[in-house]
Amino acid sequence: MSGVLDAMASVIARDLRIAMRRRADVMTSLIFFVIVVSLFPLGIGADPVLLRTLGPGVVWVAALLACMLALARLFANDHADGTLEQMVLAPQPLSMLVLAKTAAHWLTTGLPLVIIAPLLGLQFNLDAEALLILLASLLLGTPTLSLIGGIGAALTLGLRGGGALLALLVLPLYIPVLIFGAGAVEATAAALGAGAHLSILGALLLGTLVFAPWATALALRIAIE
């Protein structure tokens, strides 16, 4: 069993090291997130009340898009240089290695979004409590996005026009996370309490944690054979 954990740890360490050496890749999706959120006030006007209403939804939709944009990188490089085939052939279960890769991916794309989101929330006049809930909902929600996205990334591996297809496959599956993520912040703003929303986000995370790595591993085997 320790063999599996060792392998997972080394996969995470390797992916983090690669990400550190290609910082521009990591920064690109983060900057994308910031730009998309900043575009909305320009498009809909700077009315503070309107912005406060729209803020949680805008931040969440932008986070969804930024996560999706980063997905193409999840397996593409490993697929190109043959590392992925070695992982498929490895004695450790592929689903656990996939879980490790997804974890590393979340640490380099999801976590930066979570950290910077409160700053963007300030631009939308969200108060302190709403910012805290926004942080919590993103912290619970973005790992789910990475896990679900892994299935789509594996299925579209090496396909022509994979990016747009990935969006079509993955975005409908992101909808529940979006609803409860943005809903948590709105519920706080309406003084309803965000507990129920956050609980459901946690349930979605646990469910995908069990199911998604397995489906991703299956999809990878199909893509590689």
Place this chain on the structure above:
Amino acid sequence: MTMPDIRWYKFSSPQTFYPLAGTLAPWFAIAAAVFAVYGLYIGFFLAPTDFQQGEAYRIIFIHVPAAWMSMFLYLVMAGWAAVGLAWNTRLSSMMAIAIAPTGAMMTFIALWTGALWGKPMWGAWWVWDARLTSELILLFLYLGFMFLHAAIEDPRRADRAAAVIAIVGAINVPIIYFSVKWWNTLHQGASVNLTRSSTMASTMLWGMLIMSIAFWLYSIAVVLVRVRCVILERERNADWVKQLGART
């Protein structure tokens, strides 16, 4: 290894299923036409005018069967795709890909007729009601399945990859439905109540059931014809297809 001589296994081969589908398809098509004519007759001539909704309600004779079929066909499609993935049976995957366009069309009809119904009833072509929204997402799921299948050159890989997304989608359909439903109720309150008055005239109900049967039969007929095309396309290098081509 000898295959057991049971009819079901016999017809799981594309070669034997192809003529069977060809024989059955016209009968299903004829039956569908008969039921559709009868159902529409009930719908337009026998069913009473609704005292709340007037004549416009009559679109339910198309709308409700299409909505039922759109959901049911997704499950059938995902089921065949899963069978194809698990047991590597070629015909199952062909059935899945043959069902997808019909399912997508049913979803589209349900949305379109829903919009036509919504305008006179609620005064809006579209409301973000839970059922409408999840039906729209169902259309996206169908399109994702079809486009993923179309994007992969190798048909076996396409079958298996599309099967994975179909299964993931099938698991997600109830999650999406309930999340949209809760979002709707938490978000803006039930501005629109879709549940019709509980006492529905029995002729209306009969018309709807007959039309549903017609939609079922139509779907079966169309899927059988389409699966024949898929079989010919996939098996074009097989000897029996070449002989078929030589005969005609």
